[in-house]
Amino acid sequence: MKYTTNHQSTPTQNTLSQSTLTQSPVTQGTVAQSTTAQTPLLMAQNLVLPSREEMLQRAPSVQHFWDSNRNLLADAWQEWEAIPSNQLNIESDLLLDEKLRAAVTQAWREPAIESEVENLWQEVSTDVYQSQFFDPEQIVELRNYLDKVAASEIPMRPPYGIVLNRYGAMLDPRSEGYLAAPSFQKLYRKIVDEYMRPIARLLFPEIVGYDTQSFGFSIQYQAGKDTSLRLHTDASSVTLNININLPDEEFAGSEVDFYDPSTGKVNRLSFKPGTAMIHRGNVAHAAQPITSGTRSNLVLWLYGDRMQIPNGRNQNTSIDAAQRWTTPTSKQDTFAPF
Numbered sequence: 227m228k229y230t231t232n233h234q235s236t237p238t239q240n241t242l243s244q245s246t247l248t249q250s251p252v253t254q255g256t257v258a259q260s261t262t263a264q265t266p267l268l269m270a271q272n273l274v275l276p277s278r279e280e281m282l283q284r285a286p287s288v289q290h291f292w293d294s295n296r297n298l299l300a301d302a303w304q305e306w307e308a309i310p311s312n313q314l315n316i317e318s319d320l321l322l323d324e325k326l327r328a329a330v331t332q333a334w335r336e337p338a339i340e341s342e343v344e345n346l347w348q349e350v351s352t353d354v355y356q357s358q359f360f361d362p363e364q365i366v367e368l369r370n371y372l373d374k375v376a377a378s379e380i381p382m383r384p385p386y387g388i389v390l391n392r393y394g395a396m397l398d399p400r401s402e403g404y405l406a407a408p409s410f411q412k413l414y415r416k417i418v419d420e421y422m423r424p425i426a427r428l429l430f431p432e433i434v435g436y437d438t439q440s441f442g443f444s445i446q447y448q449a450g451k452d453t454s455l456r457l458h459t460d461a462s463s464v465t466l467n468i469n470i471n472l473p474d475e476e477f478a479g480s481e482v483d484f485y486d487p488s489t490g491k492v493n494r495l496s497f498k499p500g501t502a503m504i505h506r507g508n509v510a511h512a513a514q515p516i517t518s519g520t521r522s523n524l525v526l527w528l529y530g531d532r533m534q535i536p537n538g539r540n541q542n543t544s545i546d547a548a549q550r551w552t553t554p555t556s557k558q559d560t561f562a563p564f
């Protein structure tokens with residue numbers, strides 16, 4: 227029985243509700259009673275999430291909740307996605323900006339022309355690059371999908387690296403309570419492996435070898451709710467931050483400040499729908515308070531096995547193009563910064 231660890235939880239918040247434990251045994255020659263058999267989706271929907279306070283305190287019971295329900299949640303997402311209206315109804319090829327897609331596709335075929343990809347990225351602050359990444363007109367499909375995910379009633383763990391972002395979700399399989407729906411995972415892997423890693427290697431050559439592992443989360447800022455993020459660095463080799471606002475979804479404030487150590491100056495940058503910024507994890511940055519509207523982003527990280535990051539800029543700068551346009555074969559480990 228796959229979910230046995232559930233029954234070891236303390237009889238407080240973390241247990242399955244009583245009704246989920248009434249599964250009737252199926253004996254040979256009989257048909258299971260569909261009215262009493264609890265499917266993974268129903269069981270997951272009946273779980274009682276740890277409180278926000280417990281999450282913020284990183285209480286052991288919170289870890290236990292996610293650990294003991296990991297298989298159940300994965301099965302629940304699988305079942306949820308089998309409902310046709312819950313399919314991620316988007317050709318990933320259409321979601322990605324057409325110019326970027328064309329250049330990336332060509333570079334995979336012929337790495338020697340990778341500069342076509344590099345040319346699409348503008349340096350908007352020292353060592354911070356920006357490009358159109360998603361087609362703004364296609365983002366609506368992704369956002370509709372994420373709304374359905376939020377309404378699924380399957381417990382999800384919000385990101386709490388610096389502050390808890392209550393509308394965000396963890397995206398990588400290494401994270402507890404992540405968005406395990408297979409069709410979303412396919413898109414996530416494609417973005418990381420086909421786009422992010424080679425682009426990051428082009429712009430920041432020293433990350434090669436420190437880019438085998440992925441990590442990701444979504445965030446949403448809204449006035450009066452989660453509004454800003456104080457100055458920090460990321461525990462990544464490189465961070466790709468993609469805006470997923472709709473074309474008509476305006477917001478004020480919520481700029482991201484990047485600190486330039488060489489000049490001591492701050493560059494205040496704004497996201498437009500579908501644009502992305504990519505930077506080394508060690509570039510200090512902060513999100514200014516949002517004063518109206520909503521800003522939603524996908525934040526993706528790469529780092530090495532066991533969370534290793536490069537300790538200088540001058541390694542691996544001589545690798546050739548063909549090496550950049552490859553996917554590492556090392557297994558995904560389970561190290562996560564939060």
Ligand SMILES: O=C(O)CCC(=O)C(=O)O
Pocket residue numbers: 387445455460467482511512513523525
């Ligand atoms: O506000 C943003 O887009 C930046 C988010 C960020 O830096 C982070 O979550 O680490």
Ligand SMILES: [Fe+2]
Pocket residue numbers: 458459460511
């Ligand atoms: Fe950050």
